[in-house]
Amino acid sequence: MSTPLNKVIVIMGASSGIGEATARLLAERGATLMLAARRLDRLQDIRDAYPQADIRIKQADVTQFDQVEAVIQEANSAFGRIDVLFNNAGIMPTAPLAAGHREDWKQMLDINVMGVLNGIAAALPIMEHQQAGHIIATDSVAGHVVYPESAVYCGTKFAVRAIMEGLRQEQRENQIKSTIISPGAVQTELYTTIKDQTVGESLRQAQQEWGLTSEDVAQAVLYAIDTPDRVSISNLIIRPTQQQV
Numbered sequence: 101m102s103t104p105l106n107k108v109i110v111i112m113g114a115s116s117g118i119g120e121a122t123a124r125l126l127a128e129r130g131a132t133l134m135l136a137a138r139r140l141d142r143l144q145d146i147r148d149a150y151p152q153a154d155i156r157i158k159q160a161d162v163t164q165f166d167q168v169e170a171v172i173q174e175a176n177s178a179f180g181r182i183d184v185l186f187n188n189a190g191i192m193p194t195a196p197l198a199a200g201h202r203e204d205w206k207q208m209l210d211i212n213v214m215g216v217l218n219g220i221a222a223a224l225p226i227m228e229h230q231q232a233g234h235i236i237a238t239d240s241v242a243g244h245v246v247y248p249e250s251a252v253y254c255g256t257k258f259a260v261r262a263i264m265e266g267l268r269q270e271q272r273e274n275q276i277k278s279t280i281i282s283p284g285a286v287q288t289e290l291y292t293t294i295k296d297q298t299v300g301e302s303l304r305q306a307q308q309e310w311g312l313t314s315e316d317v318a319q320a321v322l323y324a325i326d327t328p329d330r331v332s333i334s335n336l337i338i339r340p341t342q343q344q345v
Contacts, residue, residue: 104130105326108179110171111135112162112219113189115142118238118286121314122186122321127153129322134175136160136168137189154179162189162215165222172222182226184325187219187237194250205252212256213263220267224276232275236324237264238317239280241337245345257282261335268334277332279324284339285311310342 109126113119115137123135127150135143135157143157156178160167176182190212193204216237227233242250243257261280268278287308317338324333 102129105322106130107183107325108132108175108181109134109184109186109325110175110182110223111186111188112160112168112171112215113137113187113238114146115139118281118283118314118317118321119186119188120146121318122188123155124149125315125318125322126325127155132179134158134171134178136171162187162218163210165218168215168218169222172219172226176226181230182223182233184234184236185219185223186321187216187235189215190238190240192250192253194253196249197251208252208256212253213259216260216263220263224271227276228271228274232329234277234279234325235264235267236279236281236321239264239282239335241282241284241339241343241345243280243282244337247345265334268332272332275329279333280335281317281320281324282335282337283312283317283320284337284343284345286317287311287313310340312338312340 105126109131111119111123111133114123114135123133123146126133132154135146135155137143138159138161140157140159147155147157158171158174160171162168172182191208193208195201220235223235237260239260240257242254243261246254264278264280320336320338324336327333
């Protein structure tokens with residue numbers, strides 16, 4: 101039997117995909133959880149599935165700092181500390197730059213970059229006071245390589261990679277760890293954020309054929325969380341075996 105995970109963990113973007121799989125895995129391991137997302141009904145389903153676990157849920161949009169801060173403050177008030185913040189929310193409306201999808205670009209920047217920064221800004225004062233903590237962000241292989249028709253998406257993921265490395269350097273003496281999880285293709289709902297239905301369907305088929313499962317990535321998140329205080333996993337790149345990029 102696995103040792104219970106005696107940690108208070110906040111997951112932003114917990115209602116589906118990697119966030120949901122991670123929430124379920126951590127609940128099984130006995131973690132204390134605060135789950136946040138826009139779809140409250142899905143969070144309720146997760147909590148109902150684990151009546152033995154200590155799980156709180158709260159509706160929140162990661163682009164709204166006051167909502168993110170409210171999640172963090174409620175978790176800290178309820179549980180007395182925050183050991184881990186997992187910034188997981190993200191979108192991927194890919195298209196060539198010539199298409200000029202400026203609203204999509206702005207939304208990606210707001211969710212993929214500002215969403216992460218909002219989580220960091222809300223959690224850091226608590227973690228600095230604790231002199232301990234761990235902030236994790238879902239990045240992507242797209243944060244390490246650039247490919248056509250995804251320039252802005254890649255840009256957001258490169259930004260997260262830089263921000264999280266800066267966080268590591270700034271907070272290492274406060275015993276605050278930072279980790280980016282960089283998956284390749286994963287069988288999630290991310291393809292639904294692509295407005296070009298042909299491109300979205302092509303991605304969905306590829307994901308289903310040879311992509312990782314959300315549970316595969318959740319295991320990587322658990323690995324990073326369940327390390328000794330002296331160990332900081334800065335980056336985990338997780339690709340399907342058949343992925344080229």
